[in-house]
Structure formats: C-alpha cells, structure tokens
Amino acid sequence: MKNFALAGNPNCGKTTLFNSLTGSTAHVGNWPGVTVDKRVGVCSLGKEAVNIVDLPGIYSLSPYTPEEVISRNYIIDEKPDCVIDIIDSTNLERNLYLTTQIMEMNVPVIVALNMMDVVEKNGDVIDELRLSQALGVPVVKISALKQDNLKRLMDLAIEAAEKKRNGKTVLEESPVGHLIKDLTIAFSSLGVSDPLFHACKLAELDELECANHPQLVNMVKEFQKVNVDSKFGQDYEALIADERYKYITSKYAIFMKKARKDDRVPTKSDKIDKVLTHVVFGIPIFLCILFVIFHFTFSENLFFLGGLFNSDCFDFIPDDSIWAGFKGLFYTENGINSPGVMLSNLVNGFTNIFSTLAGNALSGAPEWVSGLIVDGVLGGIFAVIGFLPQILVLFLFFSILEDSGYMARVAFILDKLFRKFGLSGRAFLPMIMGFGCSVPAMINTRTIADEKERIATIRVIPFFSCGAKLPILTAIAGCIAMAFGFNNVDLITMGMYVLGMVVAIVSVLLMRKTFMRGHSSPFIMELPTYHLPQAKSTALLVWDKAKHFVKKAFTVILASTIVIWFVSHFSWNWTYLPDEQMSESILSSIGQLFKPLFVPLGFGISEYGWVFVVAIVTGLIAKENVVATLGTLAASTLALMASKGIDVSATGDALNDLVMTMRATSSSLNPAALLAFIAYNMLTVPCFAAVATARGELTKKDFWITVIFWLAVSYVVSSAIYVIGSFWWTAFIYVAAIALIILCVHLYDKAKKNKEIKEANA
Amino acid sequence: MQPIEIIVIIAAVSFVLAILTVYIKRRIKGEPTGDCACCHTNKEKLLKKYHKMYGCKCVNK
Structure with a gap:
C-alpha cells in the first residue's frame, strides 16, 4: 500500500483532512499545535486504498521544535510515496514558505489549497492552473471541512506518486545559489539522498545538517567569508528566508487576486478581538462565559428565577410508581432545571425504572444475587451513567468555544498572566486539552520547548478537571445541595473548576520561582479567524466522548463494581456477609486502615467515612469509579446503618440518602468535608492511564517527584478547605502562612536573580 | 446452590477476568490502555x- 504524508502549517486543516479522508475522529482543535505526533489511517477515496500519515503542523523544516523534527525525519527517512502539502489558502504567501522547502526533496508533491470555501466567501480568487505551472507540481482546490474535491485530490496524488520527481529550489538565482549548487554536488558525491534539500539546509547552517555532515561545514564558512550580504551580513538563515519570501511574493502570490485591497481595514475577527481579548476585560469575560456554560449545564435554578411553579407537571404520578423517577424532570419548587439537569433527570428516570424492574425480577432469587446485581452492579453503573448528559452538554459548549477560535484567544489573554508566573501562553493549550482528558494533554506538552516548563505543565495538567472527574463534582455537589439546602450546584462545580486552575497557577509559580527556574520561551501564535462552529466536528466530539464514556462504564467500571461488591460482602475468611455485617468485610477493614489519614480532611472522621476512603482508592483505576463505588456501597451502607437503629433518609437517591444519614450521625461531615472530598479527588494522583502517560513523558526521578507532588498538593489543599470551612478563624492563620511563603519565595527569587546577574556580568 | 447463583458467579468471574486479561495483554504489548x-x-x-x-x-x- 502506498504511503501519503499530510504536511502543512499548524492549524491549516491537516487533521480535518485526515479525518475526512480516513473516516477517523482524531481530535481537531482551532488552534495551532493540536497534533504532536504522526497518526496513520487508511483512505479508500481514490483509485486505490492508501495509508495516510497525519504529521504535526510545522512552519519550516528547520528543527526548532520537536514537531518539526518528527515531520522532517518522516519525510526524509520514511520516504512517503507522495507528500500532500496542505495550504491555508487564506494565507497563501506564508504557507508557501514550507512548500518551497518540501519541493527541494526528491519526493512527489501535490499542493492542496484548503479552506477555499472561506477564500471564495471573501471574494478572493486563486488561479490554480497558473500556480501549478509556476510550482511545477499539481495544485488542487479543496475544502477539508466541507469535503469538496477530496476524490480529485486523492486521484491526482496517486498519479503523482507513480512518477519520479527531482527536487527543485527557488534559491537558484539567489546570492547563495552558487553555494547550494556546490553543496549539492558534494552531497551527491557522498551518496546522500535528497542532496538538494541537504544542501539548502546546510547553507542555512542548520543544526542537524552541521552535526550530520561536519566535513562540509567549512564550505559554507569559506563562502561566508567572501560573500557578506549588505543587509543580513553572514546570517545566511535570515538571508535564505528572505530570498524564499521574495520569490514567493513575486512568482507565486501573484496568482491570488484579493477582493479587499486595504489590509488595514479591520476585519470582523479584529473587531470581535478588540472586546474579547481586551487587556482588562479579557479575563472577566472568560470567567463570565465559563459561568454561563456551567449555569446551563448544572443549575437547578435556571436564570435564578426561583420556584415559579408550585406544582410539578408530573404530580399525577404516584410516589410508589416505577415512573416516579420522572418527577421534577423540568422544574422543582427550587426553580427551573437547566438543559443539562433535565437530560440527566430523564436518564435517571429510565435507570430507576430499569433498577425497579430488575429488583422485581430478582425478588425470588437469593439475597446476595439481588444485592450484587441491583445494589452493586446497577447501583454503581447507573450512578455514573446518570451524569453522562451533563458531561456531554459541558463538552458541547467547550467544543463550540474551541471550534469558534475563542479558546486560542484565551491562551493569548492568559499569556500575559502566565508569563508573570514563569509559563508562556503556549502551556495553556495542553491545559485546555486537560479539561477533556489528561492523557492527550500531557502528550501535547511536547510543543513546549523549555524542558522545565514542560515538566511543570505536566505536573499541573491533572488539576484541570477532566470529563471523568465531572461525575464526582456533580454527584457530591448534588449531595451538598440536598443535605445542606445550598441549591447552586452550578456555582459549586464552577468553583471547583476554578480552584483547580488557581492551584495549578500557584503550583507553577512556586516551581518556576524556586527549584524549576528558567526562561519561558516566547509565545507566538497565529490567532485563527473566528467562524461559526461546525455542526459535524462538534457532533463528532460529543459522540466520541459519549462512546468512550459508555464503553468505559460497561467494561472497567462494571468490572470494578463487581469486585467492590464482592470485597464489601466477604470477610477475610471468605464468608458471605449480609449488608448488616458489612463493617466486618475486607473492603471495610482496608478502608478503616487508611481512614485515619483522612481525618484532617473531614470525611475520614465519621464512623462510615471508610466508604469515601475506598472510593478514593478505586478512583485510581478510573475517576468515574469514585461515584460508581459510592453508588455500589450506598444501599448496603444504608442497610448497615438501619440495622444499628439509625434513622435512615429515604429520598430515593441512595447516594444523597447516604450523605444525609451520615450527616445526621456525625457533625464532622459538613459541606467543607464534602468539598474537601471533591478537591482531593480532583487534585490527587490521576487515573492509571494518565499516570502511565506521565511516566512515559518524564524521567524516572521526575515521575516520582510528580507523584509525591500530586499527593502533597491534594492533601494540603483539601485539608485547608476542611479546616477553614469548619473553623472560619483558621483562615487568618492560613493567610499568614501563605503571606510568609510568598515572602520567602520572593526573597529567594530576588537572591537568585542577583546571583544570575552577577554571573552574567562576570 | 440454585442455578441462578452458579450463572451469576460464572458470569461475574469470567467478566472480571476478561477485563483483567485484556488490560494485562495490552500492557505487555505496550498498547494504549486508556x-x-x-x-x-x-x-x-x-x-x-x-x-x-x-x-x-x-x-x-
């Protein structure tokens, strides 16, 4: 099978084209640097099926960043049968800079003019035929998003792959043309393939070329001595870049006729940016947008209208009916439900029916069988599945923000703030991905050039709450609302998201000002133009999220609920224990063993606090397991409490009942303890998959420091939440301690800076 | 022991073992598990x- 490589500038639509050609659902982001490693798929659109390799976006074939090295090495070493060079047609000149470098290789090339729909909408025209003649390679107009002309692109690429092509350079007539000719001959005599490409790169004194061919470096140095350019001196890298652009402007860019003559007139995107990226209002606007999203996803009091309706529209359903789960679907006496809550209630209504039917069907079965299936497996799985609609609604909003181009602006807004803390806005992009899943986010940190900055970013990525942690936030926030009458679930969830971000920023500040000092690399990013979110890409993202979530629920989480139920109903001598004797179980004894560790966090004080402790441990497998474990154990723990004569709540939701009953038996289980539980789960060691990724991205030493860092940060922050929340006056002690730490860090930083200046002067 | 008990035990144990086997196999082969x-x-x-x-x-x- 032939191998075709997709190459192009960042954010020119390579991954969109890759998805369209291969039917994949790889993550597409409207910001540069989403793809950091090559990805392979099969395309059957053309005359024959071919392997398509999606390469990271690059501006040149010089090895400035790891992505550029990946793309360059793939094209040189793997020798694809054809390189499909994707060009963002709205920015033809800058994109052709890479094309001129790819064309220097002895590889068939086809140029795909992407985003032609936008070009045509702007009234601009590109003469593809004349551009093709000038470049000497086929040129095809396409729209990867709308899937226009993709078959023609593949047919032409297959045709091009069957012909041999020799490299061609635009630098022949430049002041270094003679040097390049000589170097090409020298490389050819050495038997190096792609001699022209290597010659052009060595003329730039490219680091990799100099290291690989030191014997030829002198040729360039000698040439430099006698050929000093009037403008660039001996800086041949700048000279060659200038020559390339001059050639592109005079020979290629002339084939694009722009409708808008004056580039100084602000576009619609410029006008929107004046408001959204405002130096003062930028961050408050971002926080407001975030609040609106959380309000529409989690609020049970939409628009703060309160209880407009006295009676439920489902009041006619008797309380003992299997349909009773649908009561309060649209509104309650507290207010109107947000779309996220409505959908969640709908799913919970159906899962209640299913649980009731399963319970009825198993009424004649032995007690343990019905306990395992109804309370254990279904209780655990449905506790997690119930939050799927809210997760999807939240991701739909995030996907809209991302696809519209706003998220890239947030990185730009935060760059100024981050820079003060020793990070660049570049580090924010992997952090945004962390809201979805920590695994790709950690991999995406490869775009950060400074190693210390990269390590610091990997360490704080799990603090950006991923989709798997959302059920914990929502479930426990719901319990706080139910048990303590604080009905703003949206504020709690958003507050926890913001807490994660604040902890991340403070952690980075401490790291970068103390033992991980260094200069953050400059953040230069081309802001994508605003566009309306594409229904297909947002739908794909939501569908992908739902698919992964359901698959995980019915595999890993289902298996976990079975194991949890067994270890919570068997003693160490393998005797079955009914719910009433659960405190003698294997799980209970393990939970009781670790419970004292969590006393400073509040939720470890209560007699039944071990339930929360084991939920934390099972959460290490997958974070959804935290709620699944609580759901699995809730019914059994309530039965255990009832057997001890405790008055058990019966609202119909086992988890809420558990929290309300525990609250009635122990004053330590207050809202602060529950918030500490959420914070601990959010900030502690992430799931196995994320831990394995961190291990892969870090050295052994850095990895273990990172694990200790996660444990320490989560413990300190959660205990502070509990202590301050329970004893308000301790806030003064914490403020004093924080002020002292800030002073120490400031003095340390100042002393280090003075030392660095002295060393530099010396 | 009733037939339903035997069925539930076999189904639960084989399901958990299957999930564990797939996980271990992936880890050994170095394939992604998340x-x-x-x-x-x-x-x-x-x-x-x-x-x-x-x-x-x-x-x-």
Missing part, C-alpha cells in the same frame, strides 16, 4: 478490513 485504546483498535480493524479486501498481508511497502 481512552486512546479505542482509536488504536479502530485502526487495527480498518487495516484488517483492507487486507481482507485486497489480500495484502503487509502494512507498509
């Missing part, structure tokens, strides 16, 4: 389908 595992499986399926259609056994040239 969310990315799905994409990996999809790619394998697609290639298998292609090889079946064209009768080619090699992935690369």
Whole structure:
C-alpha cells in the first residue's frame, strides 16, 4: 500500500483532512499545535486504498521544535510515496514558505489549497492552473471541512506518486545559489539522498545538517567569508528566508487576486478581538462565559428565577410508581432545571425504572444475587451513567468555544498572566486539552520547548478537571445541595473548576520561582479567524466522548463494581456477609486502615467515612469509579446503618440518602468535608492511564517527584478547605502562612536573580 | 446452590477476568490502555478490513 504524508502549517486543516479522508475522529482543535505526533489511517477515496500519515503542523523544516523534527525525519527517512502539502489558502504567501522547502526533496508533491470555501466567501480568487505551472507540481482546490474535491485530490496524488520527481529550489538565482549548487554536488558525491534539500539546509547552517555532515561545514564558512550580504551580513538563515519570501511574493502570490485591497481595514475577527481579548476585560469575560456554560449545564435554578411553579407537571404520578423517577424532570419548587439537569433527570428516570424492574425480577432469587446485581452492579453503573448528559452538554459548549477560535484567544489573554508566573501562553493549550482528558494533554506538552516548563505543565495538567472527574463534582455537589439546602450546584462545580486552575497557577509559580527556574520561551501564535462552529466536528466530539464514556462504564467500571461488591460482602475468611455485617468485610477493614489519614480532611472522621476512603482508592483505576463505588456501597451502607437503629433518609437517591444519614450521625461531615472530598479527588494522583502517560513523558526521578507532588498538593489543599470551612478563624492563620511563603519565595527569587546577574556580568 | 447463583458467579468471574486479561495483554504489548485504546483498535480493524479486501498481508511497502 502506498504511503501519503499530510504536511502543512499548524492549524491549516491537516487533521480535518485526515479525518475526512480516513473516516477517523482524531481530535481537531482551532488552534495551532493540536497534533504532536504522526497518526496513520487508511483512505479508500481514490483509485486505490492508501495509508495516510497525519504529521504535526510545522512552519519550516528547520528543527526548532520537536514537531518539526518528527515531520522532517518522516519525510526524509520514511520516504512517503507522495507528500500532500496542505495550504491555508487564506494565507497563501506564508504557507508557501514550507512548500518551497518540501519541493527541494526528491519526493512527489501535490499542493492542496484548503479552506477555499472561506477564500471564495471573501471574494478572493486563486488561479490554480497558473500556480501549478509556476510550482511545477499539481495544485488542487479543496475544502477539508466541507469535503469538496477530496476524490480529485486523492486521484491526482496517486498519479503523482507513480512518477519520479527531482527536487527543485527557488534559491537558484539567489546570492547563495552558487553555494547550494556546490553543496549539492558534494552531497551527491557522498551518496546522500535528497542532496538538494541537504544542501539548502546546510547553507542555512542548520543544526542537524552541521552535526550530520561536519566535513562540509567549512564550505559554507569559506563562502561566508567572501560573500557578506549588505543587509543580513553572514546570517545566511535570515538571508535564505528572505530570498524564499521574495520569490514567493513575486512568482507565486501573484496568482491570488484579493477582493479587499486595504489590509488595514479591520476585519470582523479584529473587531470581535478588540472586546474579547481586551487587556482588562479579557479575563472577566472568560470567567463570565465559563459561568454561563456551567449555569446551563448544572443549575437547578435556571436564570435564578426561583420556584415559579408550585406544582410539578408530573404530580399525577404516584410516589410508589416505577415512573416516579420522572418527577421534577423540568422544574422543582427550587426553580427551573437547566438543559443539562433535565437530560440527566430523564436518564435517571429510565435507570430507576430499569433498577425497579430488575429488583422485581430478582425478588425470588437469593439475597446476595439481588444485592450484587441491583445494589452493586446497577447501583454503581447507573450512578455514573446518570451524569453522562451533563458531561456531554459541558463538552458541547467547550467544543463550540474551541471550534469558534475563542479558546486560542484565551491562551493569548492568559499569556500575559502566565508569563508573570514563569509559563508562556503556549502551556495553556495542553491545559485546555486537560479539561477533556489528561492523557492527550500531557502528550501535547511536547510543543513546549523549555524542558522545565514542560515538566511543570505536566505536573499541573491533572488539576484541570477532566470529563471523568465531572461525575464526582456533580454527584457530591448534588449531595451538598440536598443535605445542606445550598441549591447552586452550578456555582459549586464552577468553583471547583476554578480552584483547580488557581492551584495549578500557584503550583507553577512556586516551581518556576524556586527549584524549576528558567526562561519561558516566547509565545507566538497565529490567532485563527473566528467562524461559526461546525455542526459535524462538534457532533463528532460529543459522540466520541459519549462512546468512550459508555464503553468505559460497561467494561472497567462494571468490572470494578463487581469486585467492590464482592470485597464489601466477604470477610477475610471468605464468608458471605449480609449488608448488616458489612463493617466486618475486607473492603471495610482496608478502608478503616487508611481512614485515619483522612481525618484532617473531614470525611475520614465519621464512623462510615471508610466508604469515601475506598472510593478514593478505586478512583485510581478510573475517576468515574469514585461515584460508581459510592453508588455500589450506598444501599448496603444504608442497610448497615438501619440495622444499628439509625434513622435512615429515604429520598430515593441512595447516594444523597447516604450523605444525609451520615450527616445526621456525625457533625464532622459538613459541606467543607464534602468539598474537601471533591478537591482531593480532583487534585490527587490521576487515573492509571494518565499516570502511565506521565511516566512515559518524564524521567524516572521526575515521575516520582510528580507523584509525591500530586499527593502533597491534594492533601494540603483539601485539608485547608476542611479546616477553614469548619473553623472560619483558621483562615487568618492560613493567610499568614501563605503571606510568609510568598515572602520567602520572593526573597529567594530576588537572591537568585542577583546571583544570575552577577554571573552574567562576570 | 440454585442455578441462578452458579450463572451469576460464572458470569461475574469470567467478566472480571476478561477485563483483567485484556488490560494485562495490552500492557505487555505496550498498547494504549486508556481512552486512546479505542482509536488504536479502530485502526487495527480498518487495516484488517483492507487486507481482507485486497489480500495484502503487509502494512507498509
């Protein structure tokens, strides 16, 4: 099978084209640097099926960043049968800079003019035929998003792959043309393939070329001595870049006729940016947008209208009916439900029916069988599945923000703030991905050039709450609302998201000002133009999220609920224990063993606090397991409490009942303890998959420091939440301690800076 | 022991063992085990389908 490589500038639509050609659902982001490693798929659109390799976006074939090295090495070493060079047609000149470098290789090339729909909408025209003649390679107009002309692109690429092509350079007539000719001959005599490409790169004194061919470096140095350019001196890298652009402007860019003559007139995107990226209002606007999203996803009091309706529209359903789960679907006496809550209630209504039917069907079965299936497996799985609609609604909003181009602006807004803390806005992009899943986010940190900055970013990525942690936030926030009458679930969830971000920023500040000092690399990013979110890409993202979530629920989480139920109903001598004797179980004894560790966090004080402790441990497998474990154990723990004569709540939701009953038996289980539980789960060691990724991205030493860092940060922050929340006056002690730490860090930083200046002067 | 008890025990144990086996197998082979595992499986399926259609056994040239 032939191998075709997709190459192009960042954010020119390579991954969109890759998805369209291969039917994949790889993550597409409207910001540069989403793809950091090559990805392979099969395309059957053309005359024959071919392997398509999606390469990271690059501006040149010089090895400035790891992505550029990946793309360059793939094209040189793997020798694809054809390189499909994707060009963002709205920015033809800058994109052709890479094309001129790819064309220097002895590889068939086809140029795909992407985003032609936008070009045509702007009234601009590109003469593809004349551009093709000038470049000497086929040129095809396409729209990867709308899937226009993709078959023609593949047919032409297959045709091009069957012909041999020799490299061609635009630098022949430049002041270094003679040097390049000589170097090409020298490389050819050495038997190096792609001699022209290597010659052009060595003329730039490219680091990799100099290291690989030191014997030829002198040729360039000698040439430099006698050929000093009037403008660039001996800086041949700048000279060659200038020559390339001059050639592109005079020979290629002339084939694009722009409708808008004056580039100084602000576009619609410029006008929107004046408001959204405002130096003062930028961050408050971002926080407001975030609040609106959380309000529409989690609020049970939409628009703060309160209880407009006295009676439920489902009041006619008797309380003992299997349909009773649908009561309060649209509104309650507290207010109107947000779309996220409505959908969640709908799913919970159906899962209640299913649980009731399963319970009825198993009424004649032995007690343990019905306990395992109804309370254990279904209780655990449905506790997690119930939050799927809210997760999807939240991701739909995030996907809209991302696809519209706003998220890239947030990185730009935060760059100024981050820079003060020793990070660049570049580090924010992997952090945004962390809201979805920590695994790709950690991999995406490869775009950060400074190693210390990269390590610091990997360490704080799990603090950006991923989709798997959302059920914990929502479930426990719901319990706080139910048990303590604080009905703003949206504020709690958003507050926890913001807490994660604040902890991340403070952690980075401490790291970068103390033992991980260094200069953050400059953040230069081309802001994508605003566009309306594409229904297909947002739908794909939501569908992908739902698919992964359901698959995980019915595999890993289902298996976990079975194991949890067994270890919570068997003693160490393998005797079955009914719910009433659960405190003698294997799980209970393990939970009781670790419970004292969590006393400073509040939720470890209560007699039944071990339930929360084991939920934390099972959460290490997958974070959804935290709620699944609580759901699995809730019914059994309530039965255990009832057997001890405790008055058990019966609202119909086992988890809420558990929290309300525990609250009635122990004053330590207050809202602060529950918030500490959420914070601990959010900030502690992430799931196995994320831990394995961190291990892969870090050295052994850095990895273990990172694990200790996660444990320490989560413990300190959660205990502070509990202590301050329970004893308000301790806030003064914490403020004093924080002020002292800030002073120490400031003095340390100042002393280090003075030392660095002295060393530099010396 | 009733038949339903035997069925539930066998089903629960085999399901947990199957999940564990797949996880261990993936770890040994160095394949992704998190969310990315799905994409990996999809790619394998697609290639298998292609090889079946064209009768080619090699992935690369």
